[in-house]
Amino acid sequence: MTSFRxxxxxxxxxxxxxLGLARVDYxxxxxxxxxxCGHDSVTACLTKAFFELSIDPxxxxxVSGIGCSSKTTNYFLNDAHGAxxxxxxxxxxxxGAIAANSNLIYLGLSGDGDSLSIGLGxxxxxxxxxxxxxxxxxxxxxxxLTKGQFSASADLGSLPKKGAPNEYPAIDPVALALSVGAxxxxxxxxxxxxxxxxxxxxxxxxxxxALIDVISPCVSFNDHKGSTKSYAHTYEYxxxxxxADYVPPTDEIKASYDEGDVMPIELHDGGIIQLRxxxxxxxxxxxxxxFQKVMDSKATQEIVTGLLYIDETQPDMHEIQKMExxxxxxxxYSELNPGAEKLKALQGAFR
Amino acid sequence: MKPTDTSDxxxxxxxxxxxxxxxxxxxVPAYIRLIAxxxxxxxxxxxxxxxVFPGILGRVCDRPCEPACRRTRVDEEPVAICRLKRVAADHxxxxxxxxxxxxxxxxxxxxxxxxxxxxxxxxxxDLAPMGYECTIFEKLDKPGGLMRSNIPAFRLPEDVxxxxxxxxxxxxxxxxxxxxxxxxxxxxxEDWDAVFVGTGAPKGKDLEIPGRQDAANIHIGxxxxxxxxxxxxxxxxxxVLIIGVGNTAMDCCRTSLRLGAxxxxxxxxxPREFFKASDWELEDAEEENVEIIVNHSPKAFVHENGKxxxxxxxxxxxxxxxxxxxxxxxxxxxxxxxxDDVILAIGQENAFPWIExxxxxxxxxxxxxxxxxxxxxxxxxxxxxxxxxxxxxENIIWAVEHGHQAAISIHNHxxxxxxxxxxxxxxxxxxxxxxxxxxxxxxxxxxxxxxKMRHVELVERFKKLDTEVELGFSAEQIATExxxxxxxxxxxxxxxxxxxxxxxxxxxxxVECLAITPVAENEDALRGALSASENGNGQSLYVSSELPLSxxxxxxxxxxxxxxxxxxxxCPTAAWDMQEGILQIHYADDQAGSPKx
Ligand SMILES: Cc1cc2nc3c(=O)[nH]c(=O)nc-3n(C[C@H](O)[C@H](O)[C@H](O)COP(=O)(O)OP(=O)(O)OC[C@H]3O[C@@H](n4cnc5c(N)ncnc54)[C@H](O)[C@@H]3O)c2cc1C
Ligand SMILES: Cc1ncc(C[n+]2csc(CCOP(=O)(O)OP(=O)(O)O)c2C)c(N)n1
Ligand code: SF4
Ligand code: SF4
Ligand code: SF4
Ligand SMILES: [Mg+2]
Numbered sequence: 048m049t050s051f052r053x054x055x056x057x058x059x060x061x062x063x064x065x066l067g068l069a070r071v072d073y074x075x076x077x078x079x080x081x082x083x084c085g086h087d088s089v090t091a092c093l094t095k096a097f098f099e100l101s102i103d104p105x106x107x108x109x110v111s112g113i114g115c116s117s118k119t120t121n122y123f124l125n126d127a128h129g130a131x132x133x134x135x136x137x138x139x140x141x142x143g144a145i146a147a148n149s150n151l152i153y154l155g156l157s158g159d160g161d162s163l164s165i166g167l168g169x170x171x172x173x174x175x176x177x178x179x180x181x182x183x184x185x186x187x188x189x190x191x192l193t194k195g196q197f198s199a200s201a202d203l204g205s206l207p208k209k210g211a212p213n214e215y216p217a218i219d220p221v222a223l224a225l226s227v228g229a230x231x232x233x234x235x236x237x238x239x240x241x242x243x244x245x246x247x248x249x250x251x252x253x254x255x256x257a258l259i260d261v262i263s264p265c266v267s268f269n270d271h272k273g274s275t276k277s278y279a280h281t282y283e284y285x286x287x288x289x290x291a292d293y294v295p296p297t298d299e300i301k302a303s304y305d306e307g308d309v310m311p312i313e314l315h316d317g318g319i320i321q322l323r324x325x326x327x328x329x330x331x332x333x334x335x336x337x338f339q340k341v342m343d344s345k346a347t348q349e350i351v352t353g354l355l356y357i358d359e360t361q362p363d364m365h366e367i368q369k370m371e372x373x374x375x376x377x378x379x380y381s382e383l384n385p386g387a388e389k390l391k392a393l394q395g396a397f398r
Numbered sequence: 399m400k401p402t403d404t405s406d407x408x409x410x411x412x413x414x415x416x417x418x419x420x421x422x423x424x425x426v427p428a429y430i431r432l433i434a435x436x437x438x439x440x441x442x443x444x445x446x447x448x449x450v451f452p453g454i455l456g457r458v459c460d461r462p463c464e465p466a467c468r469r470t471r472v473d474e475e476p477v478a479i480c481r482l483k484r485v486a487a488d489h490x491x492x493x494x495x496x497x498x499x500x501x502x503x504x505x506x507x508x509x510x511x512x513x514x515x516x517x518x519x520x521x522x523x524d525l526a527p528m529g530y531e532c533t534i535f536e537k538l539d540k541p542g543g544l545m546r547s548n549i550p551a552f553r554l555p556e557d558v559x560x561x562x563x564x565x566x567x568x569x570x571x572x573x574x575x576x577x578x579x580x581x582x583x584x585x586x587x588e589d590w591d592a593v594f595v596g597t598g599a600p601k602g603k604d605l606e607i608p609g610r611q612d613a614a615n616i617h618i619g620x621x622x623x624x625x626x627x628x629x630x631x632x633x634x635x636x637x638v639l640i641i642g643v644g645n646t647a648m649d650c651c652r653t654s655l656r657l658g659a660x661x662x663x664x665x666x667x668x669p670r671e672f673f674k675a676s677d678w679e680l681e682d683a684e685e686e687n688v689e690i691i692v693n694h695s696p697k698a699f700v701h702e703n704g705k706x707x708x709x710x711x712x713x714x715x716x717x718x719x720x721x722x723x724x725x726x727x728x729x730x731x732x733x734x735x736x737x738d739d740v741i742l743a744i745g746q747e748n749a750f751p752w753i754e755x756x757x758x759x760x761x762x763x764x765x766x767x768x769x770x771x772x773x774x775x776x777x778x779x780x781x782x783x784x785x786x787x788x789x790x791x792e793n794i795i796w797a798v799e800h801g802h803q804a805a806i807s808i809h810n811h812x813x814x815x816x817x818x819x820x821x822x823x824x825x826x827x828x829x830x831x832x833x834x835x836x837x838x839x840x841x842x843x844x845x846x847x848x849x850k851m852r853h854v855e856l857v858e859r860f861k862k863l864d865t866e867v868e869l870g871f872s873a874e875q876i877a878t879e880x881x882x883x884x885x886x887x888x889x890x891x892x893x894x895x896x897x898x899x900x901x902x903x904x905x906x907x908x909v910e911c912l913a914i915t916p917v918a919e920n921e922d923a924l925r926g927a928l929s930a931s932e933n934g935n936g937q938s939l940y941v942s943s944e945l946p947l948s949x950x951x952x953x954x955x956x957x958x959x960x961x962x963x964x965x966x967x968x969c970p971t972a973a974w975d976m977q978e979g980i981l982q983i984h985y986a987d988d989q990a991g992s993p994k995x
Contacts, residue, residue, distance in 0.1 A: 048840050048841075048842040048844075048881070049835065049836060049837050049839075049840065049841050049842060050841065050842030050843075051835050051964065051967055052842075053906055053908050053964060054842070054843035054845070054908050054960075054962065055908070056472050056843065056908045056909060056960070057472070058471065058472055058909055058958060059471060059472065070910075078906075081970065082902055082967070082968040082969060082970045083898070083900040083902045083968070083969065083970030083971070084900075084902070085900065087901075087902055087905050087906070087968075088900070088901040088902070088904075088905050090905070091901070091904070091905035095929075237900075237901065238899055238900065238901055240901070240904075264900070266898075266900065266970045270898070278898045278899060278900055278947060279898070279947055282899065282947040282948050283947075
């Protein structure tokens with residue numbers, strides 16, 4: 048028989064994670080994206096990060112909008128919760144879900160069209176509220192699913208496969224996130240799993256809104272000469288500024304790096320993000336500096352990557368709103384709905 | 399590290415673990431695909447090219463291919479390669495007109511082959527159709543060597559054996575039965591262009607311990623099996639002890655049960671993990687209620703009034719280290735075990751009482767002839783050895799391979815060429831892609847467990863000495879077992895200049911055997927980039943040339959690849975392709991520069 052489903056195979060000496068689960072337990076349905084699509088690599092990196100962090104798949108929630116990128120929720124973590132929502136509306140659905148149950152791990156999956164074109168307002172407000180989730184923006188500069196129209200992240204002057212060059216300036220999600228209050232902002236490339244996997248792990252462990260803008264080339268509609276989101280262009284202008292590694296609370300931190308080289312940032316769970324600065328003078332805790340760096344890179348066309356900004360001190364939406372820690376479905380009905388008498392009394396108090 | 403040179407025919411050959419492990423390099427996955435398509439005759443003929451005796455070997459081959467099978471890296475048991483070979487033989491049509499034929503004219507060169515075992519028969523198979531006049535001299539009254547005289551008919555029926563020997567005899571080979579060669583000197587004086595010695599390792603080892611000389615009921619295993627095969631021995635006592643736990647012991651114990659023994663014990667000196675017998679032979683014996691007793695070392699035979707009554711054994715306790723090697727041992731007790739007969743199955747040796755010291759053939763200090771490992775020539779020009787006679791007891795498939803190699807040498811010798819001038823193997827690759835999501839082989843991984851051979855009921859099989867125990871595979875078993883083969887001969891072939899480093903292949907690979915990584919000095923550094931490098935089974939690490947975009951390299955661990963083709967299917971630029979590798983082995987009739995008969 049010929050078949051193109053990836054078989055679930057465990058090699059004989061394959062390691063299991065702390066939950067006793069194997070790599071295949073984190074996989075999903077076979078991808079139906081074009082062969083070579085960057086999104087599949089992001090999926091693989093997510094699979095690996097969840098496996099390595101030993102996150103129970105049933106404790107994870109995948110939320111997405113519409114697009115090739117948004118379809119990828121189906122291709123990993125089969126046992127997780129999930130919702131493919133409406134185009135551009137994933138951030139609101141995620142915000143609502145987190146309000147109802149803050150004990151799960153939230154992962155938003157979106158594209159540049161879904162987030163920056165139709166969904167720009169939604170995304171901006173989720174960042175402003177510092178909603179506790181990891182938001183993956185799989186950025187290919189086009190609407191892949193609808194056959195390659197330019198999206199809001201397409202660079203000015205970038206050439207389409209056929210037709211006229213793009214005439215509008217690009218919205219840079221990193222610059223946007225810096226300006227509206229996201230507390231963990233990274234950029235990466237689907238072709239660099241060494242950088243992306245640890246960055247995803249750190250983003251999942253960060254408390255608050257974590258954005259990772261992943262350059263994820265569309266092989267079918269935006270991988271040609273003249274495109275600024277192609278594999279070739281990305282490899283050429285790729286620049287690593289900061290490398291982030293997540294170190295769990297239990298692991299002893301290796302003191303092998305020189306002071307100054309490595310910057311440890313303590314997280315709420317007691318774990319640590321170790322930042323290895325490849326650009327010596329760059330401080331990813333300085334929002335203004337980060338903004339400067341991103342703006343400067345525009346001139347050189349450099350694609351600056353890594354964990355570009357982090358602030359662990361800000362309260363997230365849950366804390367700001369003093370929300371209930373227990374999931375709503377675990378609260379007894381009588382407590383959720385104390386009855387008409389209690390309501391009357393409450394209303395009376397406001398008179 | 400330098401990029402891998404995949405143009406070396408051995409590179410992809412080695413990836414096909416079973417074929418590489420087979421002494422005769424039988425193209426296993428290729429014949430399994432033919433079986434899957436119901437093309438049994440073609441599967442048989444393809445087998446026959448390399449291993450000459452598919453019907454025989456499909457039953458009793460030592461099957462070195464199976465422990466090597468790639469499947470064992472993800473599944474409990476290997477593909478039933480040997481059983482499928484029998485399927486090809488069982489279901490083949492009449493293939494006689496497709497066999498090599500007796501030539502119209504001979505070339506006038508006369509070859510003497512001594513011993514009618516698989517080694518001599520293979521030489522004849524290769525040379526007779528080319529026009530050589532082959533004469534086989536056999537001591538016994540029946541041909542086949544140990545396949546006839548020692549391998550019991552309940553494992554290898556006589557008609558299966560004879561049919562495949564007849565194919566070769568019909569090529570115009572002269573078989574002289576009951577014709578022992580008594581003197582090498584005399585033979586060499588006759589007018590032969592070359593002599594091949596395929597006389598096997600005919601001497602069973604004896605056990606010189608107290609009481610050995612005093613009784614009639616102590617037998618040498620291989621002699622006893624021969625006398626059973628030729629119906630000189632028709633019965634044995636009720637209680638039988640077999641000394642030794644190799645494959646000969648397994649045939650002795652099972653034969654005893656068929657000659658009237660009711661209790662058979664196989665006595666082993668060491669623990670089970672040190673047994674020489676193959677797992678399946680042990681299983682088959684135990685299924686017949688043979689008792690295998692470990693840690694008993696023979697000490698003496700016991701007699702009463704000139705009749706054997708039992709044997710005394712030293713019971714031994716072993717110390718094993720973590721690696722499982724014996725580091726110490728001590729005797730804990732002496733035990734007497736009663737018996738009526740004892741069969742000694744503790745090994746075989748070469749013996750050439752008929753080769754005179756001054757025949758010009760050199761023997762080493764262990765009385766083993768000095769034979770060239772490539773040409774199989776002895777120290778006397780024109781005299782070749784093969785099979786068990788060459789390097790001591792092996793098995794049928796080695797005898798066949800020796801036969802092929804000796805045939806090339808004999809041909810070179812008769813043509814007056816240097817013996818070592820041998821045409822090397824070649825590897826031809828052809829793409830298996832038929833279209834989008836369509837390959838010329840069954841790429842899907844089927845997780846079915848190995849099919850179990852059906853056996854004749856216990857009561858039934860003991861009624862006659864020659865009732866074949868194994869029934870062959872049913873249609874369902876065939877259909878399932880062929881799908882277990884991973885098609886390791888459909889190779890992953892990489893074209894570095896085409897790769898855009900999109901990682902699709904890496905992501906889809908179900909066993910994580912690919913990576914793209916910066917160039918490194920040595921293999922260990924490269925392997926570090928793989929999430930799953932197992933570095934085992936002697937398989938290589940493939941290293942590509944530098945990739946166009948980043949200058950990094952693609953690496954692949956050949957050890958764990960399942961040949962599922964998903965990398966090639968998902969690659970947008972066809973940088974990976976699946977290509978069927980066809981190994982061309984050149985036999986005697988296909989040597990460069992030699993006139994074809
Ligand atoms: C009990 C037993 C079971 C075995 N089971 C298996 C098995 O299941 N699978 C497997 O692969 N292998 C098995 N083997 C091993 C296998 O049979 C041999 O390795 C193989 O037959 C060797 O082939 P050969 O051509 O070298 O010699 P042989 O098969 O030994 O043939 C040599 C022939 O030469 C004849 N001969 C000897 N001297 C002279 C002379 N001077 N003149 C004329 N003729 C002579 C002998 O009579 C004999 O017929 C078994 C061996 C034994 C003993
Ligand atoms: C409300 C609405 N408007 C338009 C569409 C059509 N549509 C589907 S996907 C898509 C763009 C997706 O682009 P992106 O988020 O970048 O995903 P990609 O396919 O590139 O990964 C559009 C415009 C839609 N499904 N719904
Ligand atoms: S159209 Fe583009 S984005 Fe969509 S699957 Fe194909 S390559 Fe990926
Ligand atoms: S054929 Fe390709 S995808 Fe399949 S196991 Fe081998 S390398 Fe991996
Ligand atoms: S899928 Fe093809 S193009 Fe992509 S990395 Fe693999 S070999 Fe290269
Ligand atoms: Mg897009």
